[in-house]
Amino acid sequence: MKMYDVAITGGGASGLYLAALLGGRLSAVVIESGARVGSKLSATGGGQGNLTNTGVCADRYFCSDRRLVESVAGSDWRSVLAPFDGLFTADARGRVYPAGRQASALTDCLRRKAEANADIMTETSVLGIKRAADGFLLKTDKGALRARNAVLCTGGMDMRTVFSGHTGYDLATSLGHSVTALYPAITQLALTDKSLRALKGVRTDCRVRAYGCGEFIAETEGEVIFGDGVVGGSAVYYISSFVTDKRNVELEFEFLPGVSEEEIAEDVRKKTALGVERGELLGITLNNRLGRAVVARTGGGAEEIAHTVKHFTVGIAGAKGFYGAQVTKGGIPLSEVTDGLESRFVKGLYFAGEILDVDGECGGFNLHWAFSSAARVARSLTGGAK
Ligand SMILES: Cc1cc2nc3c(=O)[nH]c(=O)nc-3n(C[C@H](O)[C@H](O)[C@H](O)COP(=O)(O)OP(=O)(O)OC[C@H]3O[C@@H](n4cnc5c(N)ncnc54)[C@H](O)[C@@H]3O)c2cc1C
Known part of the structure; x- marks a missing residue:
């Protein structure tokens, strides 16, 4: 031998x-x-x-x-x-x-x-x-x-x-x-809220902040892609490395990071005055399905909708698994x-x-x-x- x-x-x-x-x-x-x-x-x-x-x-x-x-x-x-x-x-x-x-x-x-x-x-x-x-x-x-x-x-x-x-x-x-x-790390994350499956295929550039048990962990800006009960994209891949070993993780998406809350509220107020249907109040401003998901989370007026655009929180059930993790x-x-x-x-x-x-x-x-x-x-x- x-x-x-x-x-x-x-x-x-x-x-x-x-x-x-x-x-x-x-x-x-x-x-x-x-x-x-x-x-x-x-x-x-x-x-x-x-x-x-x-x-x-x-x-x-x-x-x-x-x-x-x-x-x-x-x-x-x-x-x-x-x-x-x-x-x-x-x-x-x-x-x-x-x-x-x-x-x-x-x-x-x-x-x-x-x-x-x-x-x-x-x-x-x-x-x-x-x-x-x-x-x-x-x-x-x-x-x-x-x-x-x-x-x-x-x-x-x-x-x-x-x-x-x-x-x-x-x-x-x-x-x-x-x-x-x-x-697993550098990977998609599983969402706790099954209703977000409706966003499958939506891609957007936004700011992402991660929290564990309410404590800030990390933030970044980049692409987010919603999948079938999961979320991925370069910003989520980056964040995943900080959170897959943590419990009670939430991600906060700040859609439209370059636009102020007041500008968004003003846009919603204008559309409300024009009689635009509630579900479509973020039309053009956000992806249609994303806009509907944001509005569906609110019961109030323009200020609350604008605030939710900037602070859209989702619960994370963990990494999707080792399949597909980098x-x-x-x-x-x-x-x-x-x-x-x-x-x-x-x-x-x-x-x-x-x-x-x-x-x-x-x-x-x-x-x-x-x-x-x-x-x-x-x-x-x-x-x-x-
Ligand atoms: C899709 C994808 C994209 C990536 N993109 C990037 C990137 O752009 N930049 C970056 O920095 N990193 C990236 N990574 C991560 C990077 O590829 C890994 O960190 C790196 O390859 C690790 O190198 P390694 O030699 O430790 O392991 P590997 O490259 O995984 O090699 C391990 C090898 O050992 C072999 N092996 C295991 N057990 C046995 C055994 N018992 N007997 C014989 N052979 C065995 C396996 O078959 C495998 O070929 C990516 C990973 C993936 C999956």
Whole structure:
């Protein structure tokens, strides 16, 4: 049985990046259960590959150890571009994309470099990892492998593997690690009020404020899209990262953020004087169905309607689920790894990417973490910081 220096479980963003960085200095194998490596990476940023953000810093991450995240992710977005040959551009929100706006080109570049440096096994699942005298014995559904070091780059909750008992979390716990509570993040949120199903298909740009047990949590401005009992869109995706692990969450939508309450009230007063039906009092001013939903919540006159346009509150029943979520909140606690992202319990076992208890805001922060944590592991394996 061949002995590798490094066995990387998971050929996603962090696993491929790590293999590319090893540069043949160590013998490595990447084991990926999917038919192709990097399939999620190719789907990121709506297929355009939002791989980092010019505003990257530890404050943009949800984590239990800001110092460690600061040390790994840093504050220089360019630091993760090294293996990618090409040019990159940033949009007004700091989201950095390959200039050609093709996420699959990022995967192709990493795959080429990984293939030059490592054996790549696809359609192969790691079913178990055991410590052995000289490292690790990995059991896969295609046979066993030996390696001096093992790196878990298995990502977050993946519904394809979640019932198999062979997720990265299962592998880590079998080696003595714990896993925090897991929640979907950057995802649609389920609404408690079933009557809002009538808004399915309505899209609007507005301000969104989130409250938990009445306490302010976060706010943002952007697109909101109502679905079948759920709400999504870029503003909700952003907010979801702050609320999916909280109880008694409410979102307050401020429709027409650039228009004052008095202007809205005046518009409603004019239409009332013209004899416009009550349900249509916000016609033209708001999407028709949204306008009707706002008016239906009020019993009073123009001032109350205008106030409700600015403070439309909906109850949140939680995240829609892990299906469709972009990331998983929670994972292997940072207290269980060293600064080199090596296990504090098992020498030679490392973690990179989403499997760790770190998730970033929407906007390129999660790929930045996947890449920068893989770079930290590469440094540890090749003799850098431990
Ligand atoms: C639709 C979508 C869009 C996104 N857009 C963005 C974006 O624009 N910007 C951004 O920063 N982030 C984005 N993300 C999040 C980002 O893709 C992830 O945070 C990142 O891919 C995590 O990298 P990873 O290597 O930890 O995990 P992954 O990339 O998920 O890779 C994990 C790999 O491990 C494999 N695996 C798991 N268990 C086993 C096993 N037992 N044996 C063998 N293989 C196994 C899986 O098949 C998978 O290929 C998006 C996510 C989604 C779903």
